[in-house]
Amino acid sequence: MQSHHTRSEHRESLVSNRNYKIWGQTISQLAKTPSNLEKPRAEYSDLEIAGYVLQEHRDDVVRLWEAFTTDRQEVSRYLMDPKRESMVYLLGFHLANQARLAAVLDRSEYRHKLLSQISAAEAVHLMDLGCGSGALSLLTAQELWSYREALDITWEMVDKSAAFLEMAAHGIKLLKPDAHPVLRRQKLDEYLSREVAAGPKDGLVWYQLGYVWNEVSRHARTTQLLMRLLEGGLQKGQRVITILEPASQELAREAMELRDRLVEMGYQMLYPCPHSQGCPMLESKRDWCYSEAVWDRPPLVKKVDRILKIDRQRIGVSAYVFVSPDLIEDGHVKLGKEGSVVVGRPVEKASRDPLLEQKSYLLCAPEVSIDKVKASRHKVELLRGQIYRDMPDIERKPKAAEGERRPPQKARNPNAPKKTFRRDDGASKKPAGTGGKRISRRRDED
Numbered sequence: 001m002q003s004h005h006t007r008s009e010h011r012e013s014l015v016s017n018r019n020y021k022i023w024g025q026t027i028s029q030l031a032k033t034p035s036n037l038e039k040p041r042a043e044y045s046d047l048e049i050a051g052y053v054l055q056e057h058r059d060d061v062v063r064l065w066e067a068f069t070t071d072r073q074e075v076s077r078y079l080m081d082p083k084r085e086s087m088v089y090l091l092g093f094h095l096a097n098q099a100r101l102a103a104v105l106d107r108s109e110y111r112h113k114l115l116s117q118i119s120a121a122e123a124v125h126l127m128d129l130g131c132g133s134g135a136l137s138l139l140t141a142q143e144l145w146s147y148r149e150a151l152d153i154t155w156e157m158v159d160k161s162a163a164f165l166e167m168a169a170h171g172i173k174l175l176k177p178d179a180h181p182v183l184r185r186q187k188l189d190e191y192l193s194r195e196v197a198a199g200p201k202d203g204l205v206w207y208q209l210g211y212v213w214n215e216v217s218r219h220a221r222t223t224q225l226l227m228r229l230l231e232g233g234l235q236k237g238q239r240v241i242t243i244l245e246p247a248s249q250e251l252a253r254e255a256m257e258l259r260d261r262l263v264e265m266g267y268q269m270l271y272p273c274p275h276s277q278g279c280p281m282l283e284s285k286r287d288w289c290y291s292e293a294v295w296d297r298p299p300l301v302k303k304v305d306r307i308l309k310i311d312r313q314r315i316g317v318s319a320y321v322f323v324s325p326d327l328i329e330d331g332h333v334k335l336g337k338e339g340s341v342v343v344g345r346p347v348e349k350a351s352r353d354p355l356l357e358q359k360s361y362l363l364c365a366p367e368v369s370i371d372k373v374k375a376s377r378h379k380v381e382l383l384r385g386q387i388y389r390d391m392p393d394i395e396r397k398p399k400a401a402e403g404e405r406r407p408p409q410k411a412r413n414p415n416a417p418k419k420t421f422r423r424d425d426g427a428s429k430k431p432a433g434t435g436g437k438r439i440s441r442r443r444d445e446d
Helices: 017-030 046-056 058-070 072-078 082-112 114-118 135-145 162-175 188-198 220-236 249-265 299-308 325-329
Strands: 123-129 152-159 182-185 204-210 239-245 268-271 291-294 314-323 341-344 358-365 369-374
Touching: 017 046, 017 082, 017 135, 017 162, 046 058, 046 082, 046 299, 058 082, 058 299, 082 114, 082 135, 082 162, 082 239, 082 268, 082 291, 082 299, 082 314, 114 135, 123 135, 135 152, 135 162, 135 204, 135 239, 152 162, 162 182, 188 220, 204 220, 220 239, 220 249, 239 249, 249 314, 268 325, 314 325
Parallel strands: 123 152, 123 204, 152 182, 204 239
Antiparallel strands: 239 314, 268 314, 291 314, 341 358, 358 369
8 A cells, every 4th residue: 555645754745736626626615706706707716716715804814813823712702603714714724734734644654654554444433523624534534545545434523613514524525525424513512422421433433633622621521521532432442543732832731731641541652752651841831842844835825824924834733643552452553663752942042143052952752751962053954743863964065075175266267357446536546555556356256
């Protein structure tokens, strides 16, 4: 089973052309006809329509971005129309979240063959809790199918918003026309209560928790029900969990605490940690763990960034991947590459001169410790979440060996006209200290 991509610790093409086109189709087919079209709608492509829709909603995109970055609990206050809110989220954040998850899955595949091994299963059930636009489940399905197109994938999408569920289902249908996703329009605690009472599902279940823990953790009952669901799934076996949360200090540390709870429950860490012990970074209140990726943004994502006045070429996310131990014991997932993982890049000022600043890496080691190493200036900068030992050298011009002659410089042109210093009146100027001699320079020295 061969992937459509080359798996590595870093791949810039995190969002495929197919996902980009599905995104454009979803916008074009669900949005109202933009009022600023210059030609009949039928003469535009889906992505061109998406560009016009983005232009109409630019102020809403800015307001939703501000809500996410200031107080995520007040997001619904900014956009009260559910259909409008779902469209704005799709425009501004859907593809970036897919890129974040793609980077995490790439590294999980590179280290542990997660995708290629899971794709060999008979079937996979994606349970997307708080699915939003369906970005994570759509991306996961496409990545699994890149290894085995015959894999049977089913979806169960849970969200309290009918508009988001309609959008997620629409994207799934575009990806797989004969799919029949199960849509659960419920508050998360209501859904979890029913699932816990019904007992764990059979087969391989992949839980998707995309940007929901920061809300769930504020409600004791919902938190308790979620823990019971995940614990029941662990006892049943064949479980995968992906968690994505914002990379801000407060919310990332809350995700780190959730990570420790799941490890104590018995889940095995696959990403980003090199061990399944307690997180050593939690010991210091000023530290927090998150991952980074650099991606080749599609044109309309660059346009969103210009509207927001930000640059999301480098994206951050607090992300984790867990599996139930039976998947490892039965050989469905193989623990592979080990090594210290980059979790920070502190800068130490050796002097007042910024050119002399010495950068370092904070590394989370398999021995459950946080180590610090100086970063060589002749190495490619590593991103948080990457394995330290994979750092390649920057290509440099070779230095001349001792006693070896340097290559000859370009010969000067002896016929080049001479240059003189002149006053504003055009007369030749006598520079100080030249003894009245005219100073000249060759043009190829300027």
